[in-house]
Amino acid sequence: MAEPEFSATGVRIGKRLRSLTRAGQVRISNGRLQLLTSYGSEIDSAPVQAVRASKPWFVPDDRALADVNGTLYLLTLGDHDPAPGQAGPPAARRFIEAVRRAAGRGG
Secondary structure, three states: OOOOOOEEEEEEEEOOOOEEEEEEEEEEEEEEEEEEOOOOOOOEEEEEHHHHEEEOOOOOOEEHHHHHHHHEEEEEEOOOOOOOOOOOOOOHHHHHHHHHHOOOOOO
């Protein structure tokens, strides 16, 4: 299996006002975006060309919106401290750039 182009763990994934997981995973690999629970079960996935990722002005810096298959998800990519010896969680900007790069829309 190829190395993922983007991977983040400990991601809070929400839909509307409902939290789906507080420690989920976001992966971009082989041209697909996957939103996973902390146990690895798939919440949603789509080809990156069909995903719209954005950073609205009204949300904090650690959050991004992802439109996947017509469903809008709020991703919180940096609301916790990393474990000792681990790198910190990626910022929302890195996620948005990774989606754009993987979809061939620049970055």
